[in-house]
Amino acid sequence: MATPGTTEAPPSAPPTRDRERPPRRGGTSLRHGRRDRISLALMLGVPAFLVVGLVWLPAAATVLLSFTRWDGIGGPETIEWVGTQNYTDAFTLYPPFGPALRNNVVWLVFLFAVPTVLGMFFAVLLDRELRGGPVYQSVFYLPVVLSLALTGFIWQLIYSSDQGLLNAFLALVSDAPAVDWFGDPDINLYAVLVAAGWKHTGYIMLLYLAGLKAVDPSLREAAAIDGAGSVRTFTSVVFPALVPINVVVVVVTVIDALRAFDLVWIINRGRNGLELISALVTSNVIGEASRVGFGSALAVIMLAFSLVFIAIYVSTVLRGAQR
Amino acid sequence: MHPRPPAPPGLRRRSLLRGLAGAGTLAALPALGGCSSSDPNTVTLTSNRANAAQRAAMQDIVGLFEAESGRTVEINTFDSTSFQESVNNYLQGTPDDVIAWFAGYRTRFFAERGLISDVSAVWEGLDGAFTDQVRDLCSAPDGKQYMVPDSTAPWAVFHRRSLFEENGYEAPATRAEFVELCERMRRDGLEPIASGVREGWPAMGMFDHLNLRLNGPGFHLELLDGQHSWDSPEVRAVFGAWAELLPHHQADPLGRGINEAQTALVRREAGMMLCGMFLTHVFPEGEDLDDLDCFPFPEFDAEIGADAVEAPIDGFMASGTLRNPEGAHALLAHFGTREAEEVYTAVDPQALPLRLDADTSGFSPLEAKVNDMVVNAGALTQYMDRDSRPDFASIVMIPALQRFLSRPDDIADLTASIQRQKLSIFGQ
Numbered sequence: 001m002a003t004p005g006t007t008e009a010p011p012s013a014p015p016t017r018d019r020e021r022p023p024r025r026g027g028t029s030l031r032h033g034r035r036d037r038i039s040l041a042l043m044l045g046v047p048a049f050l051v052v053g054l055v056w057l058p059a060a061a062t063v064l065l066s067f068t069r070w071d072g073i074g075g076p077e078t079i080e081w082v083g084t085q086n087y088t089d090a091f092t093l094y095p096p097f098g099p100a101l102r103n104n105v106v107w108l109v110f111l112f113a114v115p116t117v118l119g120m121f122f123a124v125l126l127d128r129e130l131r132g133g134p135v136y137q138s139v140f141y142l143p144v145v146l147s148l149a150l151t152g153f154i155w156q157l158i159y160s161s162d163q164g165l166l167n168a169f170l171a172l173v174s175d176a177p178a179v180d181w182f183g184d185p186d187i188n189l190y191a192v193l194v195a196a197g198w199k200h201t202g203y204i205m206l207l208y209l210a211g212l213k214a215v216d217p218s219l220r221e222a223a224a225i226d227g228a229g230s231v232r233t234f235t236s237v238v239f240p241a242l243v244p245i246n247v248v249v250v251v252v253t254v255i256d257a258l259r260a261f262d263l264v265w266i267i268n269r270g271r272n273g274l275e276l277i278s279a280l281v282t283s284n285v286i287g288e289a290s291r292v293g294f295g296s297a298l299a300v301i302m303l304a305f306s307l308v309f310i311a312i313y314v315s316t317v318l319r320g321a322q323r
Numbered sequence: 324m325h326p327r328p329p330a331p332p333g334l335r336r337r338s339l340l341r342g343l344a345g346a347g348t349l350a351a352l353p354a355l356g357g358c359s360s361s362d363p364n365t366v367t368l369t370s371n372r373a374n375a376a377q378r379a380a381m382q383d384i385v386g387l388f389e390a391e392s393g394r395t396v397e398i399n400t401f402d403s404t405s406f407q408e409s410v411n412n413y414l415q416g417t418p419d420d421v422i423a424w425f426a427g428y429r430t431r432f433f434a435e436r437g438l439i440s441d442v443s444a445v446w447e448g449l450d451g452a453f454t455d456q457v458r459d460l461c462s463a464p465d466g467k468q469y470m471v472p473d474s475t476a477p478w479a480v481f482h483r484r485s486l487f488e489e490n491g492y493e494a495p496a497t498r499a500e501f502v503e504l505c506e507r508m509r510r511d512g513l514e515p516i517a518s519g520v521r522e523g524w525p526a527m528g529m530f531d532h533l534n535l536r537l538n539g540p541g542f543h544l545e546l547l548d549g550q551h552s553w554d555s556p557e558v559r560a561v562f563g564a565w566a567e568l569l570p571h572h573q574a575d576p577l578g579r580g581i582n583e584a585q586t587a588l589v590r591r592e593a594g595m596m597l598c599g600m601f602l603t604h605v606f607p608e609g610e611d612l613d614d615l616d617c618f619p620f621p622e623f624d625a626e627i628g629a630d631a632v633e634a635p636i637d638g639f640m641a642s643g644t645l646r647n648p649e650g651a652h653a654l655l656a657h658f659g660t661r662e663a664e665e666v667y668t669a670v671d672p673q674a675l676p677l678r679l680d681a682d683t684s685g686f687s688p689l690e691a692k693v694n695d696m697v698v699n700a701g702a703l704t705q706y707m708d709r710d711s712r713p714d715f716a717s718i719v720m721i722p723a724l725q726r727f728l729s730r731p732d733d734i735a736d737l738t739a740s741i742q743r744q745k746l747s748i749f750g751q
Binding site: 159184 | 407408409410411412415521522574576577578583586587713714717718721722723725726729740744747750
C-alpha cells in the first residue's frame with residue numbers, strides 16, 4: 001500500500017520532508033510488516049503444522065511402517081525391516097485381499113449407479129413443490145441422521161435369516177427357501193449395498209435439492225419459452241447449471257465408497273464376502289492381532305487407490321480455477 | 324537397511340488413524356487410560372467382565388477384600404470385546420495394577436514382552452490349591468507365574484434334558500452314535516446341531532474339538548503353536564470329519580449370529596449345540612436353566628479317547644509397572660482364595676471355580692457334571708484364539724474356517740492356503 005504512495009509522491013514535495021518520510025515510512029512498514037508477518041506466520045503456520053503433523057507425517061510413517069514387521073509392542077528398536085514382503089504377501093497369499101479390492105470397486109460403482117441417480121431423481125421431484133414435500137424430504141433424509149448402531153440393528157432385523165422381516169415376507173408370498181442374506185458370500189455384499197444406498201440416497205438428495213433451489217428460475221422460463229419439455233429442460237439447462245453441486249456429489253460419493261467400513265464391520269467384521277480394504281486394515285492393526293506392518297501395507301494400497309481420485313479431483317478443480 | 328525409527332511413538336496412533344477411514348474403534352482407546360492414583364491404600368482393577376451377573380460378582384468379591392484389608396479398590400469395567408481389541412495398547416500405557424485376563428498363550432505372550440509382572444510370590448500362598456495343569460497355564464516359559472486363576476467356563480455339547488427324554492435320545496459316546504443321533508433328530512424334524520458363526524470365532528470350537536478327538540491334545544496344542552504343518556493329513560482329516568457332520572448343522576451358519584443359534588436351542592428347534600458354559604446366560608433362570616444338560620464331545624478315536632476338555636481359564640494379572648505392589652499382590656492373593664472363588668462363581672452362572680478345595684455342594688447338576696469333566700480331564704485346552712497367536716487365529720483362521728463352511732469340498736486347497744499364511748505369520 002505504501003509503495004504506490006512513494007512512486008506517486010508529488011515531485012514538488014520538499015526534499016526535507018521526503019527525507020523525513022523514509023524513516024517514518026520505514027517504521028510503519030516495519031511495524032505493519034512485523035504484524036503481518038506474525039499473523040501470516042500464524043495463519044499459515046498453524047494449519048501447516050496441523051496438516052504436516054496430523055496428515056503428512058503419519059502418512060509417511062504409515063508408508064515406512066508398511067515395509068516392516070512389527071507387533072506394536074515396545075519401542076522402535078523392536079521394528080524389523082522386511083522390505084516389500086508385506087506387499088508380496090498381500091497380493092499372493094492373503095485370501096481376503098482380492099475380494100476386498102473388488103468389493104471396494106463394486107461399492108464405488110454401485111453408489112454412483114443407484115443411490116446418486118436415485119437421490120437426484122428424488123431431489124427433482126421434491127423441487128416441484130409436491131404436496132407433503134417436507135414430509136417426503138424428512139423420510140428420505142432420516143437414514144442419514146440415524147446412528148450407525150441403529151442402522152446396523154435395523155438391517156439386522158430385516159435381513160436375519162431365521163427371524164428377519166424380509167424372509168418372513170418372502171415365506172408369505174412364495175415357497176422359496178429362506179435366503180441367507182448376511183451369510184451367503186455371493187449376495188451379502190449386495191444386501192449391504194442396499195443398506196448403504198439407503199443412507200447415501202438421502203444425503204445426495206439433500207445436496208441436489210439445495211443446488212436446484214439455487215438455479216435461476218429464469219433459466220427454466222427461457223427453456224420453456226423455447227419449447228423444451230421438462231426432461232429436456234433438466235438435461236440441457238438445469239443439470240449443466242449444477243456443475244458445482246455435481247463436483248461435490250462426486251467427491252462425497254468417492255469418499256463414502258472409500259471409507260465404507262461401518263456397516264460391514266457391524267455385520268461380520270468385514271469377512272466372508274464383505275471384505276473391504278478398510279476392514280482388513282482395521283482387523284490387522286487394531287486389536288490383538290497387531291500386525292502393524294502388514295496392516296500399514298494394506299493402508300498404503302488404499303491410499304494409492306484414493307490418490308487416483310484425489311488427483312482427478314484436484315486437476316478438475318485447478319482447471320476450473322484457471323478458466 | 325533402514326534402522327531409523329520411522330516416527331516418534333506418539334504418532335503411531337495417529338498414523339493408524341490416517342490409514343483408516345472409519346477407525347471409530349480407536350475412540351475407545353483413550354478412555355481406557357484409567358485414572359492414576361498412588362495412594363497406598365488404593366488398588367486399581369481393570370475388569371473385562373461386563374455382563375450384569377459378572378459385574379455383580381466382581382463387586383461382591385472386591386467388597387470382601389475391602390472389608391478384610393481396609394484397602395479401597397477402584398474397578399474400571401470395559402466391554403470384553405473392545406478391551407480385547409485394545410489390550411496391547413492399554414498395557415503399554417498406564418494400566419491399572421490388577422487386570423482381568425485369560426490364561427495360556429495370552430498370558431505367556433504378555434509375560435515374554437515384559438508387559439505384566441511376576442506373581443510367583445502370590446502363588447507361594449496358593450501351593451496345592453490348583454492342579455499342576457492350571458499352574459502351567461498361568462506360567463511363562465521362565466517357570467514363573469504371571470496370573471492368578473479364578474474360574475473357567477468349559478465347553479461341552481449342550482441340550483435340553485426334557486427334549487432328550489421325550490424322544491428317547493441318549494447322550495452319544497462315540498462318533499457312530501453321534502452321527503446316528505443326528506440322523507434320528509433330522510427324522511424327528513429337529514436341527515441336530517445349532518450353529519451360528521457370523522462373528523467368525525464360534526467356528527473355532529468345532530475345529531478344536533474334532534482335532535482334539537482325532538489327533539489328541541498334544542498335537543492340537545503344537546499345531547496351534549506353529550510346530551506342525553497345516554497342510555497335513557491330520558488337519559485334512561479334521562476338515563473331512565467336519566464335512567461329514569456339516570449336513571447335520573443348522574443350514575447357512577455364516578449368516579447366523581451365535582445368539583440366534585443359542586435361541587434355536589432354547590426354543591427346541593435344535594437338538595444340541597457345541598458351546599461354552601456362557602450359553603447359560605441365554606437360558607432363562609428357573610425351569611429352562613434347570614432343563615439344560617450336556618455331555619462331553621464324543622470320542623472319535625478309541626486310542627485318543629474323549630477326556631480332553633476345552634476349558635478357557637480366566638484370572639487376574641499384575642501390570643508391568645505396579646503403583647501399589649503390596650496392595651496389588653494382596654488383591655491377587657484374595658482372588659485366589661477359596662472364599663472369593665466360591666462367591667464369584669455362585670453369582671456368575673457361566674463360571675466354575677478352579678480351586679481343588681472349592682465347595683461343590685451348591686452346584687446344580689449341570690455344574691457338577693461339567694466340573695467333573697474338568698477335574699477328570701486328561702488335558703485342558705483354552706480355545707483356538709487363546710492357544711495360538713492372536714494374529715494367526717483371527718486373521719488367518721477365521722476367514723479360512725468361514726471359507727470351509729461355505730465351500731466344504733476343496734479341503735486340500737484350503738489347508739495349503741492356511742499353511743502358506745501360517746509360514747508368513749509365524750515367520751519360519
